[in-house]
Amino acid sequence: MSATIGAPRRxxxxxxxxxxxxxxxxxGISAAMLGTLLIKMGVEGVGQISPSFITDYAxxxxxxxxxxxxxxxxxxxxxxxxxxxxxxxxxxAVYLEExxxxxxxxNRAIEVNIQNxxxxxxxxxxxxxxxxxxxxxxxVGQVVLAGGxxxxxxxxxxxxxxxxxxxxxxxxxIREGSxxxxxxxxxxxxxxxxxxxxxxxxTGLILALSRAIGETAPLIMVGAATFVAFDPSxxxxxxxxxxxxxxxxxxxxxxxxxxxxxxxxxIVVLMILLLAMNAVAIWLRNRYEQKW
Amino acid sequence: xxxxxxxTTRAAPVFGVARRRRSEDAIRVGLLLAxxxxxxTTTGIVISLAREAIGFFADVGIGEFLFxxxxxPIIKPQSFGVLPLVGGTFLITGIALLVAIPLGLGSAxxxxxxxxxxxxxxxxxxxxxxxxxxxxxxxxxxxxxxTPTVLVDLLGMDLNLxxxxxxxxxxxxxxxxxxxxxxxxxxxxxxxxxxxxxFGLGASRVQTSLRVVFPAALSGIVASIVLGAxxxxxxxxxxxxxxxxxxALTADVRDPMYTMTSFIAAIGKGDVATGTxxxxxxxAVGALLFAITLVMxxxxxxxxxxxxxxYE
Numbered sequence: 049m050s051a052t053i054g055a056p057r058r059x060x061x062x063x064x065x066x067x068x069x070x071x072x073x074x075x076g077i078s079a080a081m082l083g084t085l086l087i088k089m090g091v092e093g094v095g096q097i098s099p100s101f102i103t104d105y106a107x108x109x110x111x112x113x114x115x116x117x118x119x120x121x122x123x124x125x126x127x128x129x130x131x132x133x134x135x136x137x138x139x140x141a142v143y144l145e146e147x148x149x150x151x152x153x154x155n156r157a158i159e160v161n162i163q164n165x166x167x168x169x170x171x172x173x174x175x176x177x178x179x180x181x182x183x184x185x186x187x188v189g190q191v192v193l194a195g196g197x198x199x200x201x202x203x204x205x206x207x208x209x210x211x212x213x214x215x216x217x218x219x220x221x222i223r224e225g226s227x228x229x230x231x232x233x234x235x236x237x238x239x240x241x242x243x244x245x246x247x248x249x250x251t252g253l254i255l256a257l258s259r260a261i262g263e264t265a266p267l268i269m270v271g272a273a274t275f276v277a278f279d280p281s282x283x284x285x286x287x288x289x290x291x292x293x294x295x296x297x298x299x300x301x302x303x304x305x306x307x308x309x310x311x312x313x314x315i316v317v318l319m320i321l322l323l324a325m326n327a328v329a330i331w332l333r334n335r336y337e338q339k340w
Numbered sequence: 341x342x343x344x345x346x347x348t349t350r351a352a353p354v355f356g357v358a359r360r361r362r363s364e365d366a367i368r369v370g371l372l373l374a375x376x377x378x379x380x381t382t383t384g385i386v387i388s389l390a391r392e393a394i395g396f397f398a399d400v401g402i403g404e405f406l407f408x409x410x411x412x413p414i415i416k417p418q419s420f421g422v423l424p425l426v427g428g429t430f431l432i433t434g435i436a437l438l439v440a441i442p443l444g445l446g447s448a449x450x451x452x453x454x455x456x457x458x459x460x461x462x463x464x465x466x467x468x469x470x471x472x473x474x475x476x477x478x479x480x481x482x483x484x485x486x487t488p489t490v491l492v493d494l495l496g497m498d499l500n501l502x503x504x505x506x507x508x509x510x511x512x513x514x515x516x517x518x519x520x521x522x523x524x525x526x527x528x529x530x531x532x533x534x535x536x537x538x539f540g541l542g543a544s545r546v547q548t549s550l551r552v553v554f555p556a557a558l559s560g561i562v563a564s565i566v567l568g569a570x571x572x573x574x575x576x577x578x579x580x581x582x583x584x585x586x587x588a589l590t591a592d593v594r595d596p597m598y599t600m601t602s603f604i605a606a607i608g609k610g611d612v613a614t615g616t617x618x619x620x621x622x623x624a625v626g627a628l629l630f631a632i633t634l635v636m637x638x639x640x641x642x643x644x645x646x647x648x649x650x651y652e
Contacts, residue, residue: 060544063544063546064544064545064546067545067546067549068450068454070446071446071447071449071450071454072450073446074442074443074444074445074446074447074450075446075447075450075463075466077443078443078447078466078467078470078513078516078517079466079470081470081513082466082469082470082473082513084485085473085477085478085481085485088481088484088485089477089480089481092484135374136374136377139370139371139374139375140371140374140375140377140378142371143368143371143372143374143375144375147368147371147372148375157379158375158376158378158379160638160641161378161379161382162378163637163641164382164634164637164638164641165378165381165382167567167570167571167574167633167636167637167640168385168574168630168633168634168637169573169574169575169576169601169629169630169633170574170576171574171576171601171604171605171608171626171629172385172389172574172626172629172630172633173385174604174605174608175385175388175389175604175608175622175623175626176381176384176385176388178388178608178622179388179389179391179392179623180384180388183614184388201381204377204378204381205378208378232360232364233364234363234364234367255472258472259472261474262472262473262474262475262476262477263474264474264475264476264576264577265475265576265577265580265601265605268605268608268609269604269605269608271608290474290476293476293480294476294577294581297476297479297480297483297581308484311480312480312484315476315477315480318474318477319473319477322472322473322474323469326465326468326469326472330465
């Protein structure tokens with residue numbers, strides 16, 4: 049039938065197309081699920097969004113309830129989390145990429161340890177926070193500091209792993225040039241390697257915070273409160289957006305108090321924060337991505 | 341130390357060299373200390389779990405805990421058989437993987453073997469966004485949309501509002517991006533020469549993808565699935581919200597069931613007094629959960645290392 053040798057037969061071509069359609073539908077189904085989820089939350093929740101929803105405290109009367117304390121609590125948690133993961137995460141990444149000798153077993157152990165920590169269930173970090181930060185040796189109580197540090201420990205591996213990739217992407221010639229001009233190893237890192245790696249590090253940092261901002265389970269364990277009617281501070285009890293949302297989800301809705309819509313409204317605010325963070329991360333990556 | 345001495349000049353007694361070397365050493369130690377925070381985290385997890393879990397096993401036999409089929413830690417007569425929680429965990433994980441493996445691998449093959457760089461740039465943020473949706477949102481979505489609208493109205497199923505099926509399927513979409521991105525990495529690492537060889541022998545793209553690239557990337561694909569399973573086992577909020585809170589050893593996916601994680605969170609939600617047996621169950625179940633995910637993570641890390649060694 050065909051003139052050229054080895055040209056695909058019709059059935060083979062058909063099979064090829066069918067396979068491609070099958071593969072595309074895998075992506076399509078997932079994208080459709082994401083789309084449905086975003087639209088459903090938007091439709092349910094957008095009616096709740098109003099200035100008073102943002103500025104009011106929690107209330108047992110659904111119509112009067114707002115997310116002020118939760119939003120401020122989340123911002124506090126993110127501040128504590130960032131203050132912890134930026135220095136520790138970047139320093140660890142620098143150590144592992146620039147100093148650690150891979151032939152030493154302890155350096156390899158640190159690496160495997162971090163890879164494992166990245167996949168430890170978040171609720172286990174909650175147990176750690178409960179046992180060590182809230183009650184045990186450090187015993188600071190059910191406060192913002194404990195919650196923020198717990199989230200920080202949880203997302204630290206993300207910062208380290210993305211930070212290492214960013215540092216590794218800086219070509220050795222930059223380091224060699226700096227050293228050849230007489231700079232010490234640290235001067236080379238501080239003045240040449242880190243500035244070149246900052247976009248990648250910042251992207252990883254934002255991704256880490258965007259993971260931390262939606263985490264609920266660890267905060268349940270460290271005892272985030274569900275009803276807070278004051279502005280939180282570093283050493284006060286606190287609530288956070290996901291905790292407030294969870295509380296609303298847990299309450300049965302009825303004709304008087306429509307908690308489900310409140311939950312959807314909270315989710316819309318949370319998703320807007322998340323999308324904004326992701327957009328910044330993607331923009332950073334595209335804007336400063338450097339091909340050496 | 342060896343690294344430092346090779347980079348600093350040793351010959352000429354330049355003023356300040358000794359001081360500079362000291363500060364370089366101090367920085368190196370400081371960075372090492374930061375790296376040790378992650379080691380301390382693991383140590384802290386193990387100690388916090390072990391300390392209370394040992395107390396728990398003083399009250400309850402390990403055999404009774406691991407092989408008992410009745411879980412009733414609060415309502416008397418108390419019983420501490422963890423199998424209902426483990427069964428619920430693996431049933432829901434299984435459902436999630438049935439959804440996530442085909443979707444994840446299909447997307448990975450498409451991205452690695454079919455899509456051009458432009459399509460990839462558009463599709464990847466979608467997967468990243470799906471991976472970034474907080475799990476509490478997935479849980480809420482399961483009870484307000486997936487169960488009532490899709491399972492009941494659309495498919496006409498007869499099930500509880502809280503059930504394992506809905507939680508498992510929605511969790512599958514949470515796990516899918518992990519499987520897709522890790523296995524796409526593995527497939528992309530397969531050298532082009534293998535594909536060219538296959539095409540040269542007259543293989544079609546389908547044959548090349550499935551019989552050459554897929555087997556060549558198998559260790560990375562296995563790693564992605566094990567990692568996905570580990571994430572499913574450790575996921576809390578979806579099951580806490582959507583799977584209900586009944587410790588039942590059943591395989592009926594229409595029924596509500598507890599998992600290890602949702603039980604821990606349900607107990608943790610109330611302010612349990614330190615030292616009580618209920619407080620200790622958090623740590624006993626947590627220790628089991630940590631052990632299970634640790635084994636999975638180590639298997640996954642080993643498989644990733646294997647394909648990296650072969651192709652990079």
